[in-house]
Amino acid sequence: MDPIVFLVLRRMRAPLVALIVAYAISILGLVLIPGRDAQGAEWHMDFFHAFYFVSYMATTIGFGELPYEFTPAQRLWTVFSIYLTVITWLYAIGKILTTVQDITFRQVVTKRNFSRAVKRINDPYFIIAGYGDTGRMLLRSMDRRGLHSVVIDLDQQRINELKLQTLGGYVPGLCADASVPAALLEAGLKHDCCRGVVALTNDDQVNLEIAITSKLLSPDLLVICRAESHAAEANMASFGTEYIINPFDSFGERLALALHSPGTHLLDEWLTGIPNSPLPMPLYPPHGAWILCGYGRFGKAVLSSLEGEGVESVVIEADPEGTGCTGFCVVGRGTEAETLEVAGIEQAVGIVAGTDDDANNLSIVMTAREINPHLFRVARQNRQDNDAIFEAARLDLVMERSEIIARKILATLTTPLLTEFLRETRSRSNDWANELVSRISAVTGDLVPEIWTITLDREQAPAVSEALTGADSIRLGLLLHDPGDRAEELPCIPLMLARGSATFVTPKPDFVLRSGDQILLCGRSGTARRIAWALSNPTTLRYLLTGEERPEGWFWRRLADRGL
């Protein structure tokens, strides 16, 4: 049975017993004390009338002295009973109110509501553990794309905040420690609709525990983890965590990518951006000497990427012993001009402010610009609330941890093929990327394109899969025409086609499709719906194939067959 019922019943034991006893005493007294009837003869109240009288007396309704006027002895007893029963009632009601307001009780209620809400979910959803900056950003973008989720966080404040968010769908939130398996189970780890777990807490150990719990209890789930140390990363990978995201490494890679192939970097930015936001501008980091302030986890990742690109760089660090860069770094914080000058700011082409303090990072970048206005400026942003000042500083590149993680995860969750595609682009040349970028911009204008995947199976594309099992051969280009006017091409580009384990990057329009193919597309918003039309509607597909519009329905078809 519901734990709430038990809790209330247990709390109500004492007041209920008190009520029963008070009633019993009052009733018994009234029955025993002799009264006088209308004729003045001795009369004893029976139990029925006594109960009737006490019922309305105790609840202070007070119909008067029934059925005959009371004697002084009865009145004396009534006075006593009034105080007894009314006080008992007040005590009972007070007890109910305290129970309802009690913290344990309310926790039980919230927990019950949460698990009910989770049980009622019947769409695919993800469990998000950790609702900080990253979680919030991820949740908002997931919500915009119609993906459902359930949130667990240690901090009640954040769960309250979640409830105040205006989201499209209802997102149940639980205040619990996600590293405890019970909390994950409560959030529906074993629910039929649960598709994956995203561990985003700021503690690697907790993320690790979440990953291992999920992998052990539901091995089929997709597990995505944030890890900030290489040790945790290796540990998570060892038991099959699907995606591990290290924000520092990701950013380092990105910076390196921007350095050696700006085209690929731009492609990456466009495809992982939030759809329908303005397209980010291309970035051309200069080649030459770089200055790196702060040699923490971020600094190390950036330095190794820069070194990988063959770019020479000077490190500035306030605590060389603690971070392990004794010997090759300039000692100082980088916020003062002297240190920067020692590091050779005049000859440098770029500066990376990567300490874990936002104010210091901004100060470093501002000081550096004073000395050398042509610098390429990169800064690490630690807190999302500081968006406004980082924007005002007009930096060339801002590394914000939560944004990097949220973007990567979103890409993985919504379109797993995209992650594959982006990995593929790394091995392509910059020119190839530039060409694709110009094709995309021709199609989508100056907004970030929408990315989606279509699968040619019975559920998603019944018309196409039926046609493919028949004699028809369908080419990819055919599906990308307007189902309203087949001469018109739709504004979208096929990025990749996956057939089993084989993948084909940017397939040509004359590519012959097969049942079960998965196609990754990017295009202007609204195109997905037009394509879906041809995928599921046989008549539309027939029109695209032959140009003839077949009537629907038995009657009209008969008419058409007769040539009428």
Added chain:
Amino acid sequence: MNLEKVVFGFFIVLALTLNFGFFVGEIDNPHHHNVYELFAAIVVNLIATVLKFGDRTQMGAVLLATSLVADLQLLAAAVIWGFAWQVTDAGISPGTMSSIVSLAGGAMLANVTSVTLLIAETVNLRR
């Protein structure tokens, strides 16, 4: 010794004894069945029921169920008594009395079950 257990056992056994006290006697003879005894039986039964609230064990659930049955039977008996005496003009006829007493007898059976369960549990504990 646990005071809570004493109180608990006291009320359960008292419910049975009072119930029995009301039940014994010729079934249709109103003189053999005291109205105060029925009243006491009802009150004690109600208290016993409330004391069983909130116990999540299987034993607790069965104890609560038997108590609820006893309450129901005794209250039905009281309602019949009150109705016959106050509402109808006939008063307590032997027929009415026997239905009151038989209802109380049913309640007693439920109370016997309660006490048996209590004893069984206690015996198990001691071992």
